[in-house]
Amino acid sequence: MTAVLEISGLQKTYRSRKGARKALDGFDMVVEAGQVHGFLGPNGSGKTTTLRTLLGLIKPNGGRMTILGREVPQHLPEVAGLVGAIVESPQFFGNFTARETLSLLADAGGVDQRRVDAVLEVVGLRERAAERVKTYSLGMKQRLAVASALLKEPKFLILDEPANGLDPGGIREMRTLMRTLSDSGMTVLLSSHILAEIQLICDSVTIIAAGRRVAAGSVAEVLAEHRSTKVKVRLEPGVDMFGAAQALRAAGAEVTLEQDHFIVGNASRPAQITRLLAGHQIFVSELTPVTVDLESVFLQLTGTAPVEGANRQVDDVAATAGNGWGQ
Amino acid sequence: MGTVSLFKAETRRLAKRRFSRYFVLGAVLVLVAVAIGMFVSNEKPTPAVIAQAQAEADRYFQEQTGYAAEEKKRCESLTPEQMKQQYGEGFTCDQLGQLQREDVQIQDFMPSQFDFRENFPGMVTTLAAILAMVAFVVGASFIGAEWNSGGMMNLLLWRPRRLQVLSTKLAALVVSLIGLTVTLSAVWTGLFWVIATMRGTTAKMTSGAWQSIGLLELRGMVLVLAAGMIGFGLASIGRHTAMALGAAIGVIVVFQFGLAVVLQVARVRFAEAYLLPFWGIAWLEKEWEVLDYNAPCDFSAVNGCEPPSMVITWQMAGIAMLAVVGLVTMAAMWTMRKRDIT
Numbered sequence: 001m002t003a004v005l006e007i008s009g010l011q012k013t014y015r016s017r018k019g020a021r022k023a024l025d026g027f028d029m030v031v032e033a034g035q036v037h038g039f040l041g042p043n044g045s046g047k048t049t050t051l052r053t054l055l056g057l058i059k060p061n062g063g064r065m066t067i068l069g070r071e072v073p074q075h076l077p078e079v080a081g082l083v084g085a086i087v088e089s090p091q092f093f094g095n096f097t098a099r100e101t102l103s104l105l106a107d108a109g110g111v112d113q114r115r116v117d118a119v120l121e122v123v124g125l126r127e128r129a130a131e132r133v134k135t136y137s138l139g140m141k142q143r144l145a146v147a148s149a150l151l152k153e154p155k156f157l158i159l160d161e162p163a164n165g166l167d168p169g170g171i172r173e174m175r176t177l178m179r180t181l182s183d184s185g186m187t188v189l190l191s192s193h194i195l196a197e198i199q200l201i202c203d204s205v206t207i208i209a210a211g212r213r214v215a216a217g218s219v220a221e222v223l224a225e226h227r228s229t230k231v232k233v234r235l236e237p238g239v240d241m242f243g244a245a246q247a248l249r250a251a252g253a254e255v256t257l258e259q260d261h262f263i264v265g266n267a268s269r270p271a272q273i274t275r276l277l278a279g280h281q282i283f284v285s286e287l288t289p290v291t292v293d294l295e296s297v298f299l300q301l302t303g304t305a306p307v308e309g310a311n312r313q314v315d316d317v318a319a320t321a322g323n324g325w326g327q
Numbered sequence: 328m329g330t331v332s333l334f335k336a337e338t339r340r341l342a343k344r345r346f347s348r349y350f351v352l353g354a355v356l357v358l359v360a361v362a363i364g365m366f367v368s369n370e371k372p373t374p375a376v377i378a379q380a381q382a383e384a385d386r387y388f389q390e391q392t393g394y395a396a397e398e399k400k401r402c403e404s405l406t407p408e409q410m411k412q413q414y415g416e417g418f419t420c421d422q423l424g425q426l427q428r429e430d431v432q433i434q435d436f437m438p439s440q441f442d443f444r445e446n447f448p449g450m451v452t453t454l455a456a457i458l459a460m461v462a463f464v465v466g467a468s469f470i471g472a473e474w475n476s477g478g479m480m481n482l483l484l485w486r487p488r489r490l491q492v493l494s495t496k497l498a499a500l501v502v503s504l505i506g507l508t509v510t511l512s513a514v515w516t517g518l519f520w521v522i523a524t525m526r527g528t529t530a531k532m533t534s535g536a537w538q539s540i541g542l543l544e545l546r547g548m549v550l551v552l553a554a555g556m557i558g559f560g561l562a563s564i565g566r567h568t569a570m571a572l573g574a575a576i577g578v579i580v581v582f583q584f585g586l587a588v589v590l591q592v593a594r595v596r597f598a599e600a601y602l603l604p605f606w607g608i609a610w611l612e613k614e615w616e617v618l619d620y621n622a623p624c625d626f627s628a629v630n631g632c633e634p635p636s637m638v639i640t641w642q643m644a645g646i647a648m649l650a651v652v653g654l655v656t657m658a659a660m661w662t663m664r665k666r667d668i669t
Contacts, residue, residue, distance in 0.1 A: 056487040057480060057668040076487045085484050091477020095345055104343075107336030109485045148481065 003066075004156050004187040005031040005054070010063035012049055012211075023049040024060070025211035031189055031204075036182045038202035038219075039191040040294075042302050046211040047191050051087050051160055068156060081109065084154030086145040086162065094134030098125055098144050101133060102151060111152050119147040124173065138165030146177070157181060160191045175201050199294040209302040219294065226297045231267035234260065234286035235277075244282045251276055263290065330495060333486060337499035346472070347465050351507065354461045358511070361453060362518050369526035370438040380436040387436070391426045399423050441527030444536050447519050448543055452611050454515050455547030462504050462555030463575060469500055470559050471568025479566075480668055493663045497559055497656070504555045508548045516540070546611055546641065553652050560655035564662050578603070594621040597637050610644035 012024040024046045031037040041047045052058040054065055056073040065072050070079045092101050102116045120126045123143040133141065142165050149157055163171045171194070178188055178201050192198055198205060198219075205222055207215040215222050235241055245255045245262055253273070254265035264273060274284050341347055370376060402410070402420035410418060473479040473496075486492050523529045561571035583602055590598035599605045599617045609615035617637045624632040 052667075052669070055484055057483060059667060073487070080485065080487045087480070087484070091481060093472065093476045093478045096343065100343060104336050104340050105481070105485060107339065108333050108482060110332040152485070 002033050002069075003030050004033045004068055005029065005037075005189065006064075006066045007050070007054070008064050010050065010053065010065065011061045012046075012053060012058060013061050022211055024053070024063075026063070027208060027211055028213050029206045029216065031187060031206075033187050034182065034185060035203040036178050036188045036190060036201055038198035038205035039189055039208070040193075040195065040198060040205055040298055041208035045208045045302070047208060048088055048160060049211075050208070051085070051158060051189075051191065055083070055085055055087065055158070057087070081152055082155045083158065084149030084152060084156070085158040085160075086149050087158075087160045092133045092141065092144065095132055097130050097132055098136075098147075099129040101144065102148060105148055105151060109152055115151050115153070119150045122150060122177070123147040139167060139170050142166055143170070146174075150181075155186060157186055157188045159188065161193065162190065163192060163194055163197060171197065195293070195295040195298055205294070207298060207301055214301045215297070222297060223292055223294065226292055226300065228290045228292050229266055229268050230290035231264045231270045231273065232286070232288045232290055233262050233264060233273060233284060236283055236285050239282055244277055244280070247276060247280050247282070248273065261286070330491065333492070333495045334499055337496050338503060341465075341469055341499055341503050344469070344472075346468050350461055350465055350468075354457050355511075357457055358454065358515065361450070362515075362522065365441060365450070365519070366522050366526055368439065369441040369522070371526050371528075372437060372440055376438065377433070380433050383436040384431050384433050388426065388428060388431045391431075395423065395425055441519070441523045443520065443523035443527065443529045444531045446527075447516075447523070447540060448612075450515065450519055451512075451540065451543050451547055454512065455544075455550050455611060456607075458508055458511065458547070458551045459554035462551045463558035464572070465558070466500050466504075466555035467558035467562035467571030468568045469562075470496060471562035471566070471571060474563070474566035475568065483668065489663050490660060493563065493660060497556065500555055500559055501552055504552055505548065508551050512544045512548070516544070543611065549645075550607065550610060550648070553648050556652050557655050560652075560659040563659040564655075596622055600637060600639065606639060606644045606647055609639035610641050610648065613641045615639045 007027060007029040010024050010027040011022070014021045014023055027046060027050060029039070029050070039047055039050075049058060053060045054067070054072065056076045059073075067076075067079050068082055070076075072079065096104070098120065099116060102119065103113060105111075106113055106116055117126070117129075120129045123146050125140065125143050125147065128136075128140065133144065136144065142162060146159065146162055149159065163174050166174060175197060178190065182188055182203075190198065190202060202219055204218045205216065206213055207222070215225065217225070233244075235244060241257065241262060245257055248255050248264060251272075253267065256263045256265065264270075267273060270287055270289070274287060277284060372380075399420050402414075402423060405413065414422075470479075470493075473482070479492075482492060483489065520529065558571045558575070561574045562568050564570065565574075583604070586601060587598070590601055595601070597617045597619045598621070599615075605615050605617065615638070617639060618634045619636070620634050622635050624634050626632050
């Protein structure tokens with residue numbers, strides 16, 4: 001598979017009177033052709049800086065980036081026609097209608113005006129196209145932003161929080177749209193905080209924290225990388241749970257008792273549990289591995305899981321997989 | 328092709344903006360009001376009007392002659408002592424003024440008429456001043472609102488050549504302003520030609536007079552373009568319309584009113600030379616003579632005591648205007664090229 005996007009060692013430092021702040025600290029990312037790639041990270045981790053740098057809006061302090069095989073920002077004008085993008089919240093001139101907005105963009109980009117109605121249809125704004133953008137809800141502006149990105153029939157689509165402000169139906173439509181676009185051969189880079197969505201529609205992900213990549217690969221690979229060895233054990237009703245826990249602890253297991261079951265923390269070979277308990281005439285009614293989802297991996301990798309009684313600050317981010325991929 | 332389509336898009340964008348439309352419409356309404364005022368306050372010297380003025384002049388002459396005769400009669404009735412007291416030593420009643428018929432000019436009793444050759448240059452200056460203000464505000468808003476609304480960032484995602492985008496936007500503004508100024512100047516000239524025909528005179532309009540008006544209108548257009556480019560440049564540097572408007576208000580308040588007071592208090596020589604409006608007048612009227620009342624006067628046997636003077640020529644004003652426009656435009660380009668778009 002060929003890479004549509006390659007970023008290596010990207011650096012960006014913001015300097016102000018208060019001092020310097022590293023927004024990107026040697027960030028790496030690869031997006032393969034035809035994939036829907038999720039780009040995840042907590043607030044202030046460098047996602048938007050990465051996208052803006054990629055699109056030539058911010059000048060990097062170091063690193064290398066290529067889009068569709070062309071080095072950017074040097075060759076950005078040559079590939080800009082093939083890249084559709086929305087960055088952060090959709091921003092349009094409020095007094096123009098959706099059709100005027102897209103028509104002006106089509107003129108500016110030398111795109112056939114017939115594309116305007118086509119993309120309005122795709123994003124579901126056909127019947128509201130003659131209304132001023134300032135009367136639109138956030139979700140409708142988001143749809144218009146996606147329409148503007150699709151206008152030039154891009155090969156590579158960059159969407160920053162496209163589901164922001166959409167209702168549940170809109171989120172599902174967006175998901176279907178992403179899949180349809182990907183099936184048509186378009187590569188999609190999707191930045192989002194809705195991790196369940198990312199898990200559902202993305203083929204691969206990159207997770208960024210504190211300006212560095214902390215995980216990357218297919219969703220399955222990232223989950224497998226952080227696969228849990230925990231096993232949930234439930235016994236027949238009335239069976240002595242404490243006795244069973246004691247027997248397992250005596251064999252070296254880490255056991256955490258819950259109300260009607262217990263968790264074995266280091267169960268790399270779950271069969272051992274049934275064998276050991278059967279030896280004590282204790283029979284297991286349920287033995288299930290504790291699965292991880294993208295959200296728990298994200299919280300673990302970025303160190304942003306809420307801690308009871310503590311108010312986490314935006315900059316309290318830990319790139320916990322400092323020795324992981326790409327480091 | 329690419330730049331042409333961008334230019335077309337930007338020209339469309341400028342024309343579609345409600346702010347531009349309303350501001351131009353407002354200016355047109357002001358200009359119409361000026362034209363109506365000139366039409367109403369002038370009158371053509373028809374035979375009836377001339378006859379009426381002649382009658383008024385005659386009546387005035389008769390009145391004044393009557394008053395003079397009464398005064399002479401009263402004077403002659405005075406005793407030598409009273410004469411001396413009222414008129415001074417050696418005064419005779421024959422010395423009392425006697426109004427001559429040629430002293431009463433019919434023109435003084437005629438309603439004013441619009442003399443195209445005489446009065447139209449003032450109207451061109453009015454047009455240029457109003458359009459310059461429109462150009463400044465529309466130019467500033469054109470780019471300022473784009474930055475403010477995020478439209479500029481959107482555009483740069485499509486055309487990631489910053490200088491080309493800014494230059495094309497500026498070109499769209501300049502070409503649109505040229506179109507607006509040429510159109511309005513033509514209509515303005517036509518309108519006042521009609522006013523002069525109906526309420527005054529179009530006499531003495533030689534080819535030289537037309538050439539002079541043409542050049543004045545050309546200088547007016549350059550002033551309009553300079554104002555538009557300065558507004559555009561300032562708003563682009565500040566990335567907000569308010570930046571340009573704030574700078575304009577700052578210049579007016581600090582550098583004109585404030586500076587004028589300071590210069591007056593400090594008795595600075597040729598104080599008017601530091602104030603922008605006089606440079607504008609010099610540009611349009613070809614020159615402006617600055618008199619220095621704070622300096623000892625130049626004495627000559629012929630003219631007596633005259634204050635020293637300095638002439639600001641249109642060439643000097645043009646160079647100064649070019650320097651300001653160049654500086655602001657270059658600064659706008661430099662910030663566009665260098666600064667991150669966040």
